[in-house]
Amino acid sequence: MIGLRPHRKRLELFLMVLIGVAWGILLSELMRRSHWRNHKDLVRVKSSPFPTSRRISPYSTAPSTTSTSTSTYTTTTTTSSSPNVLASNLFNETRVLCMVLTSPKTHHSKAIHIQRTWGTRCNKLIFMSSKADKELGTVVLKVREGYSNLWPKTRASLQYVYNHHFRNYDWFLKADDDTYVIMENLRAFLYAYSPSSPVYFGNKFRSNVKEEYMSGGAGYVLSKMALHQLINEGFVNSSICSNRGYGYEDIELGRCLRGVGVVGGDSRDEQGLNRFIPFSPLHWYPDAPKWYRPLLYYTTSNITSDCCSNSAISFHYNNAKEFYVLEYVIYKLRAFGIYRIQDHLPARKSTYSNIETKQIAVNNIVVEKNVTEPKAIIQNLSL
Numbered sequence: 043m044i045g046l047r048p049h050r051k052r053l054e055l056f057l058m059v060l061i062g063v064a065w066g067i068l069l070s071e072l073m074r075r076s077h078w079r080n081h082k083d084l085v086r087v088k089s090s091p092f093p094t095s096r097r098i099s100p101y102s103t104a105p106s107t108t109s110t111s112t113s114t115y116t117t118t119t120t121t122s123s124s125p126n127v128l129a130s131n132l133f134n135e136t137r138v139l140c141m142v143l144t145s146p147k148t149h150h151s152k153a154i155h156i157q158r159t160w161g162t163r164c165n166k167l168i169f170m171s172s173k174a175d176k177e178l179g180t181v182v183l184k185v186r187e188g189y190s191n192l193w194p195k196t197r198a199s200l201q202y203v204y205n206h207h208f209r210n211y212d213w214f215l216k217a218d219d220d221t222y223v224i225m226e227n228l229r230a231f232l233y234a235y236s237p238s239s240p241v242y243f244g245n246k247f248r249s250n251v252k253e254e255y256m257s258g259g260a261g262y263v264l265s266k267m268a269l270h271q272l273i274n275e276g277f278v279n280s281s282i283c284s285n286r287g288y289g290y291e292d293i294e295l296g297r298c299l300r301g302v303g304v305v306g307g308d309s310r311d312e313q314g315l316n317r318f319i320p321f322s323p324l325h326w327y328p329d330a331p332k333w334y335r336p337l338l339y340y341t342t343s344n345i346t347s348d349c350c351s352n353s354a355i356s357f358h359y360n361n362a363k364e365f366y367v368l369e370y371v372i373y374k375l376r377a378f379g380i381y382r383i384q385d386h387l388p389a390r391k392s393t394y395s396n397i398e399t400k401q402i403a404v405n406n407i408v409v410e411k412n413v414t415e416p417k418a419i420i421q422n423l424s425l
């Protein structure tokens with residue numbers, strides 16, 4: 043028995059080593075299979091035609107492009123199928139400040155939903171109100187609220203934007219807090235025009251006295267030059283721009299801009315359909331409300347019976363829920379097998395030749411922060 047003990051110890055040691063080797067092989071195989079499974083899952087996700095549920099930023103980094111022109115925006119071929127290439131380029135090229143008029147009663151029933159939806163695609167978003175709101179970051183104006191007081195409120199808002207943000211942006215959009223704006227379509231439309239031209243765009247209406255103006259509800263956008271002339275030639279002259287404490291914003295602004303030589307541009311599409319729409323397609327489509335057509339400036343018949351352009355820019359009279367419905371339909375919903383993308387931009391247009399105006403190098407305008415009587419130092423002035 044004593045002679046068998048060394049052999050027994052050697053056998054136990056051998057079995058322990060054998061068991062250890064077996065466990066090592068087993069663990070190694072399990073780890074290899076786990077790594078392979080994760081690799082296959084990763085490949086499956088990357089090659090899937092369906093997006094993941096993870097939310098991404100509105101404009102991802104644009105891939106490299108090839109072009110037969112020196113202009114970035116004549117690109118016809120890309121190394122990626124990403125539809126965000128032009129939108130990303132335009133975001134940096136056509137800088138739009140969005141100025142939203144709101145009121146204390148609608149800060150959290152309307153304005154907050156702009157901040158969470160289309161407002162994220164503005165280069166700069168500011169809310170104009172008569173009361174402070176930390177979540178919205180409102181600019182507080184010393185004005186009275188109400189529909190009949192919209193002109194002094196709009197005037198004070200434009201003055202603030204000029205004093206604080208003029209140099210950093212090319213175009214200045216005014217919208218109500220129940221207006222939804224498709225910023226990509228706005229930038230694509232504005233691409234054809236120079237911010238140095240004295241022009242503004244919207245849905246052109248005609249009042250009872252046959253004066254043209256842009257619908258306030260549908261929103262309108264002023265070029266850099268238009269805002270400059272409005273402030274420095276119009277707001278300082280009460281015979282051109284009314285300084286009354288009341289008035290309809292869109293009509294008064296139309297008179298004021300016309301008085302300083304700013305052109306009310308035509309924003310319709312090739313079919314004669316309006317892009318700035320003063321009603322919601324969720325309420326009226328395809329037929330517009332009865333009050334709409336009698337107000338239109340352009341009376342020529344459309345070549346289609348539709349009410350709204352396929353490249354629409356804005357819709358008015360939206361409630362809180364409808365902001366998210368439009369956001370879903372425009373940016374998320376896809377029909378299988380149907381992939382529509384507008385991958386070209388309009389040709390550049392020269393300034394309106396029928397208007398005699400001073401051509402100012404607007405990028406060299408330095409604003410003096412004088413609230414009582416704002417002025418500007420103009421450099422490199424050429425007539």
